[in-house]
Amino acid sequence: MYLFIAVAFVLAVAANAQAQLVEKTALTLEGAKKIAAVAEARAKAEGARVVIAVVDEGGVLLLLERLDDTQVASVNVGIDKARTAAIYRRPSKVFEDQVKNGRVSALALHGAVALQGGVPIIVNEKVIGGIGVSGETPGQDEDIAIAGAAVAASFAKP
Amino acid sequence: MKHITAVVTGVVIAMLASISYAESVSDKRGLTLEGAKRVIAATVTEAKRVNAPGGSIAVVDDGGNLLALERLDQTFAASANIAIGKARTSALFKKPTKLFEDAIKGGRTSMVTLGSDLQNFTPLQGGIPLEWEGKVVGAVGVSGAASAQQDEELAIIGAKSLDYMEMAGIANGHQPLPVTYIDSQKVAASFAKGAVLVGEDENMMHAARNYMVHASHRDKAGVVEVHELDTDIVYVLKGSAQLVTGGTPVGIKIVAPHELRAPIVAGGEARTLVPGDVVIIPNGMPHWFKEVTAPFDYYVVKVR
Numbered sequence: 001m002y003l004f005i006a007v008a009f010v011l012a013v014a015a016n017a018q019a020q021l022v023e024k025t026a027l028t029l030e031g032a033k034k035i036a037a038v039a040e041a042r043a044k045a046e047g048a049r050v051v052i053a054v055v056d057e058g059g060v061l062l063l064l065e066r067l068d069d070t071q072v073a074s075v076n077v078g079i080d081k082a083r084t085a086a087i088y089r090r091p092s093k094v095f096e097d098q099v100k101n102g103r104v105s106a107l108a109l110h111g112a113v114a115l116q117g118g119v120p121i122i123v124n125e126k127v128i129g130g131i132g133v134s135g136e137t138p139g140q141d142e143d144i145a146i147a148g149a150a151v152a153a154s155f156a157k158p
Numbered sequence: 159m160k161h162i163t164a165v166v167t168g169v170v171i172a173m174l175a176s177i178s179y180a181e182s183v184s185d186k187r188g189l190t191l192e193g194a195k196r197v198i199a200a201t202v203t204e205a206k207r208v209n210a211p212g213g214s215i216a217v218v219d220d221g222g223n224l225l226a227l228e229r230l231d232q233t234f235a236a237s238a239n240i241a242i243g244k245a246r247t248s249a250l251f252k253k254p255t256k257l258f259e260d261a262i263k264g265g266r267t268s269m270v271t272l273g274s275d276l277q278n279f280t281p282l283q284g285g286i287p288l289e290w291e292g293k294v295v296g297a298v299g300v301s302g303a304a305s306a307q308q309d310e311e312l313a314i315i316g317a318k319s320l321d322y323m324e325m326a327g328i329a330n331g332h333q334p335l336p337v338t339y340i341d342s343q344k345v346a347a348s349f350a351k352g353a354v355l356v357g358e359d360e361n362m363m364h365a366a367r368n369y370m371v372h373a374s375h376r377d378k379a380g381v382v383e384v385h386e387l388d389t390d391i392v393y394v395l396k397g398s399a400q401l402v403t404g405g406t407p408v409g410i411k412i413v414a415p416h417e418l419r420a421p422i423v424a425g426g427e428a429r430t431l432v433p434g435d436v437v438i439i440p441n442g443m444p445h446w447f448k449e450v451t452a453p454f455d456y457y458v459v460k461v462r
Contacts, residue, residue: 072223
């Protein structure tokens with residue numbers, strides 16, 4: 001009897017083990033480079049002086065580029081925007097709009113900056129990172145970020 | 159009288175303006191994104207060659223601000239910020255960060271409090287200054303390799319890649335400077351009275367050009383000269399002169415930024431120069447054409 005319960009318990013643990021792990025898609029440095037390259041090309045075509053930051057799903061920096069003659073303060077702002085988009089899984093513009101529309105408490109969100117220019121990187125409908133751009137106007141920053149993030153569509157497995 | 163005063167005042171202001179311009183600003187070299195990427199590429203190549211388990215590589219400018227960063231796959235996340243901190247610390251102190259780790263390990267524990275003043279002060283081995291022609295233009299920081307020792311070894315390889323780097327203009331795919339051609343008649347005319355062949359302004363070499371060429375001519379002795387930045391490479395063509403090098407200039411005056419002059423020098427080494435001789439006078443070395451048998455013509459390349 002005891003033996004039976006023990007075996008059942010072991011079997012149950014084994015069956016559960018599968019549910020305790022999940023396959024995730026992670027952004028590689030190679031992928032981050034492709035995203036940044038497109039954003040960089042777009043920025044250069046527009047004569048934009050910006051920082052381009054790419055973070056992983058956890059909001060931690062994978063790759064950063066500061067184009068020549070970009071204000072240095074944009075380094076941290078760019079990283080902050082990328083992290084916001086990655087860990088909140090939405091464009092950072094959402095929070096800027098909320099604040100603008102009166103939801104000032106959005107400024108209290110932990111680890112977020114309410115500044116347009118951060119865009120999530122999405123593969124197979126999952127957020128696997130974020131790209132943040134800083135240095136020019138909020139709209140131009142975001143356009144560059146969107147151009148970079150769009151590359152991730154080509155990463156999706158068919 | 160009032161009119162003259164106004165003119166004189168105007169001239170004085172103009173002179174002050176030109177002097178203060180010359181002394182208030184200076185040319186400096188800065189690292190470009192292209193340069194930062196090359197440093198990272200060299201570091202990554204070395205990391206792969208030695209099978210490093212991972213690595214975050216950060217390159218900052220001379221102000222310690224991040225220019226570029228890459229975190230290799232599977233490298234622990236915290237390494238990104240540690241690499242930035244190492245690079246920043248190295249750039250702001252113009253020293254390898256190992257010095258700080260060693261100093262603290264050696265008992266100078268109070269040094270850790272520097273962290274309160276300096277954002278992201280990271281006294282950990284793995285940050286190396288990036289030098290360009292003897293000047294620190296930034297730093298590279300590595301974190302996340304097999305050990306602090308390997309972090310530093312990779313950073314050193316990355317920093318060395320800058321030695322092989324071309325001038326930023328060329329590296330960015332820009333056109334090189336145009337070829338300079340000066341025909342023999344113009345050269346001869348320049349030697350007749352002594353003139354600058356290349357480099358209009360004696361005191362301001364353009365950042366993209368680190369040399370000047372003089373067609374120098376002397377009829378009589380000169381004064382003691384010290385060029386703080388420029389090395390003179392002299393080739394004697396005509397006449398002869400006694401050249402005194404070294405010693406201590408007496409009654410030294412600053413005539414322009416990095417340019418010192420004096421009427422005489424105490425001590426020094428005397429040589430007689432004749433046509434065909436070559437002399438290289440390093441920057442900072444006092445030199446004086448003390449006696450001249452005219453006409454004394456010599457070709458000088460000044461290198462900064």
